[in-house]
Amino acid sequence: MPFFEDIEIGQRRELGSFTFTADDIKRFARQFDPQRFHLSEEEGRNSLFGGLAASGWHVASVCMKMIVAEGQRAAREAAARGERIAIWGPSPGFRELRWSVPVLAGDTISFASEIETRRTSDSRPEWGIVQIRNRGTNQRGELVFSFLGVAFVPRRNAPA
Amino acid sequence: MLTFEDFPVGRLGTFGPRHVTRDEILAFAAEFDPQPMHLDDEAARTTMLRGLSGSGWHLCSLMMRMMFDAFIGQAASLGSPGVNELKWLAPLRPGDDLTLDVEVTEARVSNSRPENGIVTFRAVARNAQGEALCEMISPILIRRRQGAQVGTQG
Numbered sequence: 001m002p003f004f005e006d007i008e009i010g011q012r013r014e015l016g017s018f019t020f021t022a023d024d025i026k027r028f029a030r031q032f033d034p035q036r037f038h039l040s041e042e043e044g045r046n047s048l049f050g051g052l053a054a055s056g057w058h059v060a061s062v063c064m065k066m067i068v069a070e071g072q073r074a075a076r077e078a079a080a081r082g083e084r085i086a087i088w089g090p091s092p093g094f095r096e097l098r099w100s101v102p103v104l105a106g107d108t109i110s111f112a113s114e115i116e117t118r119r120t121s122d123s124r125p126e127w128g129i130v131q132i133r134n135r136g137t138n139q140r141g142e143l144v145f146s147f148l149g150v151a152f153v154p155r156r157n158a159p160a
Numbered sequence: 161m162l163t164f165e166d167f168p169v170g171r172l173g174t175f176g177p178r179h180v181t182r183d184e185i186l187a188f189a190a191e192f193d194p195q196p197m198h199l200d201d202e203a204a205r206t207t208m209l210r211g212l213s214g215s216g217w218h219l220c221s222l223m224m225r226m227m228f229d230a231f232i233g234q235a236a237s238l239g240s241p242g243v244n245e246l247k248w249l250a251p252l253r254p255g256d257d258l259t260l261d262v263e264v265t266e267a268r269v270s271n272s273r274p275e276n277g278i279v280t281f282r283a284v285a286r287n288a289q290g291e292a293l294c295e296m297i298s299p300i301l302i303r304r305r306q307g308a309q310v311g312t313q314g
Binding site: 035060065072087100 | 191197221222239248301
């Protein structure tokens with residue numbers, strides 16, 4: 001993962017894509033969100049979603065899966081080049097999460113991250129604070145999911 | 161079936177407890193958030209969260225399930241357009257017994273679909289010590305009672 005100094009506003013990372021199967025959708029829903037339109041094709045068709053729809057929390061969790069996988073890929077590459085790897089801090093949260101279009105069984109969602117703001121922390125000079133807009137787009141190019149996440153990113157030359 | 165009218169602004173209740181096991185935390189992390197602080201005690205000890213913790217997205221998903229069991233499962237829910245704001249305040253730990261405080265902060269009829277209402281909930285998940293772990297503010301679309309959009313005549 002990059003250090004704060006390596007991050008620029010507008011920087012974009014492609015995170016890869018994920019296909020939501022009916023089985024995946026129902027398995028997540030049984031555990032965390034057993035609303036009828038997440039469990040049955042027929043109930044989904046009769047709902048506002050128009051088909052068996054993934055729980056919004058399933059879509060968000062898959063986005064996290066893609067973020068982690070891309071971060072680990074980038075860290076391996078940096079390590080192979082002999083570079084120092086920045087360990088990001090835990091996120092304090094997010095804003096503006098939108099489930100704008102339903103994710104239906106069989107949909108393939110491509111995820112991407114874009115840096116929206118960056119600033120240094122006044123109270124913790126060893127950290128920078130970055131806001132990242134994460135987006136998911138379906139196979140028809142429709143924006144289906146987005147949120148503005150906050151991350152603590154270590155500074156390269158942090159005061160000890 | 162609970163409808164829009166059953167969710168006036170104000171406190172809805174406290175729900176749970178929901179016990180969260182170490183195995184659940186590891187299984188969720190392995191599938192969706194395989195970072196060392198969610199998977200490995202030894203590696204987690206040296207991180208900022210000082211010990212194994214559940215993924216923040218796992219906590220969100222557990223809060224969803226607690227809301228389902230508490231009221232969404234009995235409501236004419238049509239789904240949610242999103243989450244206005246979410247704060248991860250303290251880590252979810254193996255063995256935590258979660259409770260959820262829920263209040264309705266806003267309830268209004270949808271402009272575009274007057275047969276539905278939009279109810280905004282504020283939910284706070286706490287551990288057994290009462291420490292707030294996560295706060296979520298999210299609207300849910302809920303159908304209005306049959307005939308409610310017709311007006312007050314008769």
